[in-house]
Amino acid sequence: MATQTLIYLFVGLSFALYIGIAIASRAGTTKEFYVAGGGVNPIVNGMATAADWMSAASFISMAGIIAFSGYDGSVYLMGWTGGYVMLALLLAPYLRKFGQYTVPDFIGTRYYSKAARVVAVICLIFISFTYIAGQMRGVGIVFSRFLDVPINLGVIIGMAIVFVYAVLGGMKGITYTQVAQYCVLIFAYMVPAFFISFLVTGNPVPQLGLGSTVNDGSGLYVLQKLDLVLQDMGFAAYTSGEKSMIDVFCITLALMVGTAGLPHVIVRFFTVPKASDARKSAGWALVFIALLYTTAPAVGAFARLNFIDSVQDTDYAEAPAWFKNWESNDLIAWRDKNGDGKMQLGKGDAFQGAPLFAESTGTNGERVVENVAADDNPNEVYVDRDIMVLANPEIANLPGWVIALVAAGGLAAALSTAAGLLLVISSSISHDLLKSTFRPQITEKGELLAARLAATAAIVVAGYLGIYPPGWVAQVVAFAFGLAAASLFPAIFMGIFSKRMNREGAIAGMVTGLSFTFLYIGWFKLWSPESNVAANWLFGISPEGIAVIGMVLNFAVAIAVAKFTAAPPKEISWLVDKIRIPRA
Amino acid sequence: MSDDNLDAPQGDPDRLATSANETAYWSQNIRLLSILMTIWFVVSFGAGILFRDFLDQFSIGGYPLGFWFAQQGAIYCFILLIVFYSVRMKRIERQYDLDD
Numbered sequence: 156m157a158t159q160t161l162i163y164l165f166v167g168l169s170f171a172l173y174i175g176i177a178i179a180s181r182a183g184t185t186k187e188f189y190v191a192g193g194g195v196n197p198i199v200n201g202m203a204t205a206a207d208w209m210s211a212a213s214f215i216s217m218a219g220i221i222a223f224s225g226y227d228g229s230v231y232l233m234g235w236t237g238g239y240v241m242l243a244l245l246l247a248p249y250l251r252k253f254g255q256y257t258v259p260d261f262i263g264t265r266y267y268s269k270a271a272r273v274v275a276v277i278c279l280i281f282i283s284f285t286y287i288a289g290q291m292r293g294v295g296i297v298f299s300r301f302l303d304v305p306i307n308l309g310v311i312i313g314m315a316i317v318f319v320y321a322v323l324g325g326m327k328g329i330t331y332t333q334v335a336q337y338c339v340l341i342f343a344y345m346v347p348a349f350f351i352s353f354l355v356t357g358n359p360v361p362q363l364g365l366g367s368t369v370n371d372g373s374g375l376y377v378l379q380k381l382d383l384v385l386q387d388m389g390f391a392a393y394t395s396g397e398k399s400m401i402d403v404f405c406i407t408l409a410l411m412v413g414t415a416g417l418p419h420v421i422v423r424f425f426t427v428p429k430a431s432d433a434r435k436s437a438g439w440a441l442v443f444i445a446l447l448y449t450t451a452p453a454v455g456a457f458a459r460l461n462f463i464d465s466v467q468d469t470d471y472a473e474a475p476a477w478f479k480n481w482e483s484n485d486l487i488a489w490r491d492k493n494g495d496g497k498m499q500l501g502k503g504d505a506f507q508g509a510p511l512f513a514e515s516t517g518t519n520g521e522r523v524v525e526n527v528a529a530d531d532n533p534n535e536v537y538v539d540r541d542i543m544v545l546a547n548p549e550i551a552n553l554p555g556w557v558i559a560l561v562a563a564g565g566l567a568a569a570l571s572t573a574a575g576l577l578l579v580i581s582s583s584i585s586h587d588l589l590k591s592t593f594r595p596q597i598t599e600k601g602e603l604l605a606a607r608l609a610a611t612a613a614i615v616v617a618g619y620l621g622i623y624p625p626g627w628v629a630q631v632v633a634f635a636f637g638l639a640a641a642s643l644f645p646a647i648f649m650g651i652f653s654k655r656m657n658r659e660g661a662i663a664g665m666v667t668g669l670s671f672t673f674l675y676i677g678w679f680k681l682w683s684p685e686s687n688v689a690a691n692w693l694f695g696i697s698p699e700g701i702a703v704i705g706m707v708l709n710f711a712v713a714i715a716v717a718k719f720t721a722a723p724p725k726e727i728s729w730l731v732d733k734i735r736i737p738r739a
Numbered sequence: 740m741s742d743d744n745l746d747a748p749q750g751d752p753d754r755l756a757t758s759a760n761e762t763a764y765w766s767q768n769i770r771l772l773s774i775l776m777t778i779w780f781v782v783s784f785g786a787g788i789l790f791r792d793f794l795d796q797f798s799i800g801g802y803p804l805g806f807w808f809a810q811q812g813a814i815y816c817f818i819l820l821i822v823f824y825s826v827r828m829k830r831i832e833r834q835y836d837l838d839d
Contacts, residue, residue, distance in 0.1 A: 378803070737832055
């Protein structure tokens with residue numbers, strides 16, 4: 156069967172599966188809509204959490220980012236897994252014991268304040284929309300690359316699918332589709348990884364392959380060879396990295412704390428039956444996540460090695476088929492700076508910015524790019540990093556069904572995360588804003604309807620952001636993690652571990668952490684991007700890592716303010732005791 | 740306040756005060772958390788970042804040790820930490836008769 160037919164078949168089957176599951180698990184009550192009835196098995200929830208967590212970026216982009224940044228890519232590997240330790244040990248069991256539906260619920264109740272609840276809702280909505288725009292775009296990109304469908308139509312199809320199972324099924328529908336999506340995405344990720352590991356090292360297990368010798372008779376270890384080859388070409392060694400230690404430290408910590416503070420992740424732990432299940436479930440989630448996260452650095456390293464091997468100093472005329480294939484998809488471009496007809500790789504940009512292709516072809520048959528020249532370096536090849544995962548099956552000469560699998564896997568990763576985000580947005584509107592703040596008299600039925608309407612509206616906004624991505628979306632992913640780390644995490648943590656923390660302290664802390672982080676990231680990413688260089692950063696910390704300072708400020712301000720204001724009422728002290736003890 | 744389902748037991752002074760058993764349980768939990776969060780810090784920020792250059796002189800297979808911690812080892816340790824905490828807490832909770 157032709158690869159194209161297989162892709163349609165696999166994607167179509169996976170969509171039919173998601174919709175079938177959604178119809179079988181419709182939500183009938185608000186409890187089912189918000190927390191899947193609260194009776195989800197911890198292993199099932201762990202799997203759903205893994206799919207919820209691993210987005211289009213984890214699936215498509217992460218290995219490529221690591222391939223091109225080497226050791227520096229570790230910030231994502233440790234940062235996006237270490238947060239689960241904080242979740243399992245510091246937050247999840249207590250929030251489960253608290254037993255409500257949303258993160259603002261906890262903050263509003265623990266700090267006996269509607270204002271605190273509304274501040275939390277604002278943080279949550281901002282974080283979730285920043286994140287979801289990227290997912291819808293990811294859906295569109297997978298559609299356009301694998302199915303020859305225009306990006307915008309792809310986004311609309313994605314919206315329709317998510318609409319069916321998120322609006323109909325609520326958290327209940329999402330949970331079980333996420334389990335299916337995890338299976339699809341992990342299978343799609345691992346199969347090409349086994350092959351490429353076997354191809355490069357002779358060991359099919361990528362985690363072991365990365366520590367083995369290269370299969371080319373040189374006797375060099377994979378990482379040794381990468382270091383040598385890259386240094387030869389003028390790059391830093393793969394295993395050494397270029398970021399400063401303080402920056403690596405802060406980015407890792409900000410991502411960890413941000414992970415632990417992301418509302419769509421936290422809320423997954425509200426769906427298990429008991430506090431002890433929340434701990435267990437976080438452990439399972441990390442096992443399922445680690446499978447992909449320990450594979451990604453191996454895939455990145457192998458793909459980089461493979462890429463250099465097959466491109467460096469090769470005549471364009473003899474470039475491998477996948478090279479030209481992805482060139483025609485705009486992800487690769489070549490400009491023959493020295494006119495020798497061979498492709499040279501090196502440090503620096505082949506030309507300025509993303510490629511602007513002309514209609515014509517050059518002397519060697521390559522697509523001509525019209526970008527402004529960047530002739531201060533020898534690099535001739537532009538590569539989009541996503542290629543390290545997307546082109547892997549072709550680089551490793553794998554059959555068409557593996558390519559089809561990767562397409563279905565990328566869609567599963569993007570859709571599962573989008574659905575989880577939509578749900579927390581809709582429940583924060585129907586539950587926190589309507590039921591708990593502005594219209595407490597709303598009926599159960601009315602609230603469920605409001606939740607569905609809010610989810611529908613959120614899908615439309617998300618789709619709009621996917622079709623007309625504001626230029627800032629890619630720039631501000633740091634916002635989502637930064638704001639979660641600097642605003643929500645400290646408030647939740649102190650709410651559990653300090654009985655003395657009061658309304659005034661928590662609100663002052665959240666507002667301080669939020670505004671400091673927002674202004675710092677905004678300044679360097681949006682308003683003054685030209686000044687975004689290490690020399691201008693506070694303590695040498697980049698905008699990606701600045702949430703650490705925001706978090707410290709949050710804690711400091713909250714503790715200071717709480718010291719000089721009235722202690723929380725007795726009932727709150729009793730509430731904290733109650734959430735600390737697992738027994739009901 | 741918006742506290743609608745966690746009705747505080749006004750006329751029940753026993754439940755307003757934390758019992759000695761609960762206090763002991765909580766301080767044991769805090770002790771365990773401090774130990775595990777220290778290990779969490781050491782395997783990731785310590786081995787993977789702060790002392791990476793020192794550890795990189797050793798290697799396991801083709802991995803320099805510090806690099807291994809940063810891209811593999813820390814993640815395996817994270818899983819072990821959660822599993823250990825989960826099992827240990829269950830036992831502590833039973834011991835204090837506070838399990839769920």
